[in-house]
Amino acid sequence: MNPEKVLFGFFIVLALTLNFGFFVGELDNPDHHHVYELFAVIVVNLIATVLKFGDRTQMGAVLLATSLVAMLQLFAAALVWTMAEHVTGSGMTPTATASVVSLSGGAMLANVISVVLLIIETVMLRR
Amino acid sequence: MDNIVFLIFRRMRAPLLALIVVYSVAMLGMVLIPGQDADGNVWHMDFFHAFYFVSFMASTIGFGEIPHAFNAAQRLWVSFSIFFTVVVWLYSIGTVLALLKDETFQRALAERRFARKIKHLGDPFYLVCGYGQTGEALVRSLTERNQHAVVVDILEDRVSLLQIENLREYVPGFCGDARLPAHLLEAGLNHPLCEGVVALTNSNEANLQIAITAKLLHPEIEVICRADSHDIEANMASFGTDHIIDPFDTFALHLATAIQAPCLSLLQDWLSLGHGNLLQEPVYPPSKGLWVVCGYGRFGKAIYDKLIREGFEVVVVEASPDATGIPATAFVMGRGTEAETLSQANIERAVGLVAGTDNDANNLSIIMTARGLNRDLFVILRQNRKENDPVIEAVGADMVMLPSQIIANQIRVLLGAPLQHQFVKLVLHQEDEWACELISRISALVNHHAPEVWEVAFTEEDSHAVCAHVRRGSKLTLADLMRDPRDRERKLPCIPLMLLRHNERTLLPDPGISVQKDDHLLFCGSYTGRDRMEWTLQNENALSYILTGEARPEGWVWRHLSKRGAR
Numbered sequence: 001m002n003p004e005k006v007l008f009g010f011f012i013v014l015a016l017t018l019n020f021g022f023f024v025g026e027l028d029n030p031d032h033h034h035v036y037e038l039f040a041v042i043v044v045n046l047i048a049t050v051l052k053f054g055d056r057t058q059m060g061a062v063l064l065a066t067s068l069v070a071m072l073q074l075f076a077a078a079l080v081w082t083m084a085e086h087v088t089g090s091g092m093t094p095t096a097t098a099s100v101v102s103l104s105g106g107a108m109l110a111n112v113i114s115v116v117l118l119i120i121e122t123v124m125l126r127r
Numbered sequence: 128m129d130n131i132v133f134l135i136f137r138r139m140r141a142p143l144l145a146l147i148v149v150y151s152v153a154m155l156g157m158v159l160i161p162g163q164d165a166d167g168n169v170w171h172m173d174f175f176h177a178f179y180f181v182s183f184m185a186s187t188i189g190f191g192e193i194p195h196a197f198n199a200a201q202r203l204w205v206s207f208s209i210f211f212t213v214v215v216w217l218y219s220i221g222t223v224l225a226l227l228k229d230e231t232f233q234r235a236l237a238e239r240r241f242a243r244k245i246k247h248l249g250d251p252f253y254l255v256c257g258y259g260q261t262g263e264a265l266v267r268s269l270t271e272r273n274q275h276a277v278v279v280d281i282l283e284d285r286v287s288l289l290q291i292e293n294l295r296e297y298v299p300g301f302c303g304d305a306r307l308p309a310h311l312l313e314a315g316l317n318h319p320l321c322e323g324v325v326a327l328t329n330s331n332e333a334n335l336q337i338a339i340t341a342k343l344l345h346p347e348i349e350v351i352c353r354a355d356s357h358d359i360e361a362n363m364a365s366f367g368t369d370h371i372i373d374p375f376d377t378f379a380l381h382l383a384t385a386i387q388a389p390c391l392s393l394l395q396d397w398l399s400l401g402h403g404n405l406l407q408e409p410v411y412p413p414s415k416g417l418w419v420v421c422g423y424g425r426f427g428k429a430i431y432d433k434l435i436r437e438g439f440e441v442v443v444v445e446a447s448p449d450a451t452g453i454p455a456t457a458f459v460m461g462r463g464t465e466a467e468t469l470s471q472a473n474i475e476r477a478v479g480l481v482a483g484t485d486n487d488a489n490n491l492s493i494i495m496t497a498r499g500l501n502r503d504l505f506v507i508l509r510q511n512r513k514e515n516d517p518v519i520e521a522v523g524a525d526m527v528m529l530p531s532q533i534i535a536n537q538i539r540v541l542l543g544a545p546l547q548h549q550f551v552k553l554v555l556h557q558e559d560e561w562a563c564e565l566i567s568r569i570s571a572l573v574n575h576h577a578p579e580v581w582e583v584a585f586t587e588e589d590s591h592a593v594c595a596h597v598r599r600g601s602k603l604t605l606a607d608l609m610r611d612p613r614d615r616e617r618k619l620p621c622i623p624l625m626l627l628r629h630n631e632r633t634l635l636p637d638p639g640i641s642v643q644k645d646d647h648l649l650f651c652g653s654y655t656g657r658d659r660m661e662w663t664l665q666n667e668n669a670l671s672y673i674l675t676g677e678a679r680p681e682g683w684v685w686r687h688l689s690k691r692g693a694r
Contacts, residue, residue, distance in 0.1 A: 039158075039174055043151040050144050054137035082175045 011048040016111040028094035073107035142219035153208035164195045185212035245315040256305035257328035264535035270296040323349035331359040374530035379429035388559035400577035416478030421463035442472040464492040479505040572620040590664035606638035612669040621652025
């Protein structure tokens, strides 16, 4: 067992599960989507991205790409949240909540691809 | 490119992870700990402000406690996290700085820069492997003729010498082992503009390796090798190395030529001197008598063979005959630096002395001792190190053999003036009187300085005016070309040495013959002669003046007017 692989798999899967946890619930209901969860998703995704740095294989490159997509989506979600809460002063209206959650949904799709790729790689390794 | 990004990513992984973890922990703490605003109401910091606060705290900027003044619990948390975040920042920056100074990283950067330079080379170039004395002399003379070179050497110091050397052309240098094909490829072996590879390292095996790599990977290019063992030379020749240069054999041949035909060897010397050098006095080695050869190494053997073939009596002095072998004729054991050994070798009645060991101090000592015993010796000195120039000059030997100079000179002529190389080879078959006459003709053209030697190719590119003239079916003789374009009654100070037409070479062509397209001519003469001839070759007006004696009207209007006037 390679501890590096364990850590790698752990963060990739955790990124997906946390993302899913934030995403489930009514799309435009702010009570169903907690800000702490979004924070955890962003932190874990960041860690997963950095862990993918420096892998020269084709698989590594695609994994890094999916992570970068997820990060882009999540940063956009955080930015929308901050704008709604602090800049416009309107608070989390259903519209703002919906766009934050749908953005995180996109990130989740990228995370799903990451996990699928991880599984494919594991299956191909056959060891 | 890939290498560098990959390296940065790999190294930055740990510091980035540490940054992310420490930031998120500090932010989470700020969000979780309840604070109080000015009115005493409980408030929780939100993530946005937590991120803002941690960002300026970690970078030690510190804008203060916002949006409200902190309470004791918050301050406690901040005083913990400030140390962690600052330490992690220092760690990350330290890693980046260490990476920038890292040797692997620097090397990756240098290689990338070099590869880019090679890719953008726009002129034909020669790949010179080995930047020792020979390589230095060769690169200098190549660049002085506006030819380009790329240098590969295994030692970093020698490559960095390139940067301080004041060369006329830019010469990219690469530090690497030329024996490895990958390094040769990186240095531009496969580049379409690579004209040839010159292997000048001090190891025969390395030169052999370079030659075979070049011949296999880029068969069309010229490969020139230095070698000083006949074994290796035969090996190199077997797979088609274009030119193999053995400094010892070259010098021995030169000596033999000087003994048999002093004018011929002087002619060769003069033509290969290069621009701006002073002319040398001719040397006249004794043509019969006893020679003493000190040192029976590669050089000693080459000289010995030539002297024996010329019918001289030769005594060899050698300190370690076990390593070098013993010649068939007279032999004295010793270094030759002592009067006793030299006396045993009959130095008193000798006419010539060869100080040919591989140690400059010993060679000088041999000469000084021998001169004490016999003042009238003709002395040949083998110089091993270029740095010893001042002492070598002071001892005043009749002939000095410096291998690096010999090789560099020969390759320079080979690469820079192939026609001159053919000429020198052809001349060897001529009588000495022929050479003496040519020498006196040349010395009438130039004073004290070496004659300029140049090639003229009658192609569209090199001599546009002449080609246009010949295309119109008009005749143009060599004598016409040698007129001064400023005053056609005067002759340019130059001599046509050789004409190459359809692979046929004519020595000293007759001035009356008319030139054809694709002829190649070799001229020698003064610098002004070369300069003015260039004018005739390219400028139609200058050419027409030379042929007719009239200055042709140049512009369209004047041409038109002169036509009307003629009608």
